[in-house]
Amino acid sequence: MSKKIIKKTKQILKKARPRRIYMDYAAATPVDPRAAKAAAKILPDIFANSMSFHGFGRQAREVLEQSRADIASVVNAKAEEIVFTGSATESNNLALKGVMLANKNRGKHLIISPIEHNCVLESAAWLERQGFEVTRLKVDSFGWVNPQDVAAGIRPGTILVSVMHASNEIGTIEPIAEIGKICRDKGVYFHTDAAQSFGKIEIDVAKMNIDLLTASSQKIYGPKGAACLYIRQGVKIEPILHGGGQEFGLRSSTVNVPAIFGFAQAALIAQKEMAKEGKRLSGLRDKLIAGILKTIPNSYLNGHPAKRLPNNVNLRFDFVEGESMIVQLDVNGIAASTGSACSSAKLAPSHVLLAIGLEPQEAHGSLRLSLGRWTKESDVNYALKVLPKIIARLREISPFKTN
Amino acid sequence: MKTIKKTIKKPAVCRPKCGTCPKGRAAASGPYTAAVMDHFSKPHNYGKMANPDGIGKVGNLVCGDVMWLYIKVAKNKAGQEIIKNIKFETFGCVAAIATSSAITDLAKGKPLEDAIRIDKQEIVGELGGLPPIKLHCSVLAADALAEAIYDYYIKQKRPIPVALEEKHQRIKKEKDIVEEKYKDWVKKEEEIHENRI
Numbered sequence: 001m002s003k004k005i006i007k008k009t010k011q012i013l014k015k016a017r018p019r020r021i022y023m024d025y026a027a028a029t030p031v032d033p034r035a036a037k038a039a040a041k042i043l044p045d046i047f048a049n050s051m052s053f054h055g056f057g058r059q060a061r062e063v064l065e066q067s068r069a070d071i072a073s074v075v076n077a078k079a080e081e082i083v084f085t086g087s088a089t090e091s092n093n094l095a096l097k098g099v100m101l102a103n104k105n106r107g108k109h110l111i112i113s114p115i116e117h118n119c120v121l122e123s124a125a126w127l128e129r130q131g132f133e134v135t136r137l138k139v140d141s142f143g144w145v146n147p148q149d150v151a152a153g154i155r156p157g158t159i160l161v162s163v164m165h166a167s168n169e170i171g172t173i174e175p176i177a178e179i180g181k182i183c184r185d186k187g188v189y190f191h192t193d194a195a196q197s198f199g200k201i202e203i204d205v206a207k208m209n210i211d212l213l214t215a216s217s218q219k220i221y222g223p224k225g226a227a228c229l230y231i232r233q234g235v236k237i238e239p240i241l242h243g244g245g246q247e248f249g250l251r252s253s254t255v256n257v258p259a260i261f262g263f264a265q266a267a268l269i270a271q272k273e274m275a276k277e278g279k280r281l282s283g284l285r286d287k288l289i290a291g292i293l294k295t296i297p298n299s300y301l302n303g304h305p306a307k308r309l310p311n312n313v314n315l316r317f318d319f320v321e322g323e324s325m326i327v328q329l330d331v332n333g334i335a336a337s338t339g340s341a342c343s344s345a346k347l348a349p350s351h352v353l354l355a356i357g358l359e360p361q362e363a364h365g366s367l368r369l370s371l372g373r374w375t376k377e378s379d380v381n382y383a384l385k386v387l388p389k390i391i392a393r394l395r396e397i398s399p400f401k402t403n
Numbered sequence: 404m405k406t407i408k409k410t411i412k413k414p415a416v417c418r419p420k421c422g423t424c425p426k427g428r429a430a431a432s433g434p435y436t437a438a439v440m441d442h443f444s445k446p447h448n449y450g451k452m453a454n455p456d457g458i459g460k461v462g463n464l465v466c467g468d469v470m471w472l473y474i475k476v477a478k479n480k481a482g483q484e485i486i487k488n489i490k491f492e493t494f495g496c497v498a499a500i501a502t503s504s505a506i507t508d509l510a511k512g513k514p515l516e517d518a519i520r521i522d523k524q525e526i527v528g529e530l531g532g533l534p535p536i537k538l539h540c541s542v543l544a545a546d547a548l549a550e551a552i553y554d555y556y557i558k559q560k561r562p563i564p565v566a567l568e569e570k571h572q573r574i575k576k577e578k579d580i581v582e583e584k585y586k587d588w589v590k591k592e593e594e595i596h597e598n599r600i
Contacts, residue, residue, distance in 0.1 A: 319494060320494075321467055321468075321494060321495050321496050321499070323496035323497055324443070324495065324496055324497050324499075324500060327432055327433065327435070327440075327443065327497045328443075328444075330432055330433070331432065331440070331444060340467065340496070349467075359465075360465045360466075360467070361464040361465050361467070364464075364467045396449075396450075397446060397449050397492065397493055397494075397500060398469075398492060398493065398494040399451075399469055399471040399492035399493070399494060400464075400469070400494055
């Protein structure tokens with residue numbers, strides 16, 4: 001008798017408890033329990049300032065230097081070429097402002113792509129206001145930067161080229177190695193923002209001729225508040241934070257050792273599982289893309305079909321507004337994001353979608369689903385079941401429905 | 404038996420019709436109140452109306468909000484003209500859909516002269532508030548209703564009340580500015596409409 005009731009209660013609970021699926025891994029990732037455990041374990045004890053000479057400080061320094069070596073090994077760099085910062089935004093600010101300011105006697109010209117993250121765009125705009133010159137390259141309809149455009153854009157006085165490794169929005173992977181080679185041949189520094197690609201696809205700073213590279217902990221299942229900038233030995237750079245001279249004088253601030261330790265653990269895990277996880281996620285990604293394009297009329301893929309991050313799905317739907325779509329998805333338990341104007345604080349459509357040639361009304365209907373370590377095939381199946389209903393429903397309310 | 408009942412907790416996130424909440428009401432979501440989510444999830448009076456007496460079309464596809472409001476007018480027992488039936492079709496964000504739905508509730512059954520006076524405060528009140536950045540959606544909804552009533556008066560070849568004429572001129576002026584700014588896209592929007600018919 002009681003067993004029956006318990007069973008029934010469980011059934012009711014199962015029905016009542018809404019399914020919650022996280023498909024916004026490109027925005028932030030949950031911390032991997034292994035990385036969390038590692039960071040939590042040292043959090044109470046490794047508290048000392050890593051600059052201190054006493055034993056407590058030495059202990060913190062040991063953890064810090066081990067983490068530095070671990071991160072360096074993931075991208076084939078030397079340990080002393082890794083500078084820890086607090087966020088990818090900070091790393092990108094340091095790369096752009098630090099290099100431009102340190103080399104201003106040689107030239108004032110900076111080249112960036114139009115699909116960079118806001119922290120690169122805004123840093124470049126700030127430099128422009130200080131008297132530097134900025135060239136913004138074009139991208140094709142997949143979001144690709146043509147390496148030849150980079151070559152053509154370099155002129156006497158060009159100091160730095162900054163092109164992201166992979167787009168956070170549309171997932172397109174840029175031809176970083178080609179751009180790196182061009183920059184090295186022409187004697188120009190090359191920075192790449194790898195916040196989205198680090199830990200997901202192979203990176204080798206030596207082979208790819210990268211001078212500066214940004215990576216972040218919180219995109220690879222590490223704790224927030226830790227990131228790094230790889231700075232190749234010999235690159236002339238100025239700090240933007242002045243103070244106690246931590247991190248080789250390039251980033252003054254008491255070092256957040258436990259978060260950095262968690263970051264390093266997360267990076268090692270990501271590196272170890274990269275091949276297998278990449279294969280699994282691209283399978284799910286392709287299933288999701290194909291399923292949506294097949295079942296929903298007037299739907300299109302944004303970005304490149306093959307040269308994209310294994311976890312990125314970005315689509316657009318005619319006659320549907322993105323914010324309505326993600327709120328409706330949220331109601332149905334799926335967390336996603338959009339490049340629609342209505343969902344942004346500025347009420348402007350995503351600059352990335354406009355840069356690949358979409359018109360504002362097309363950008364309004366975009367949807368990004370980013371997958372990750374805990375995305376299961378059943379989640380993809382659920383999304384494929386729910387999404388067509390949501391789109392159909394919103395089109396039913398819209399005056400542009402095709403009868 | 405009692406202990407088992409205790410284990411049935413209210414879920415943290417409610418879905419419409421999830422079965423455990425009274426009347427299947429939607430929960431507040433993001434910056435939106437429960438009332439906004441209710442109107443958005445189950446909009447009232449949506450769909451196309453056959454042979455409407457007046458149509459109000461406002462907003463544009465480029466900006467991301469398009470509202471079409473249809474009205475049917477009839478006389479009540481006192482001989483006043485009232486909005487007998489009202490329907491909407493909207494392309495837009497959560498706030499755009501919710502304000503469209505809310506204004507149909509507010510306007511339905513109201514005499515025309517009262518309906519003209521429905522303003523954004525009343526719509527926002529009906530929704531229990533809107534995020535500041537979305538307040539313009541409530542203006543858009545009020546404009547759509549005014550335009551539908553204006554359209555009705557024009558079709559009836561009746562004199563237009565001064566306040567309504569002023570409102571119409573303002574809406575038209577704003578529309579012209581946007582259309583000039585985005586003229587290529589507006590053309591495309593018209594093509595879409597035609598293809599649909």
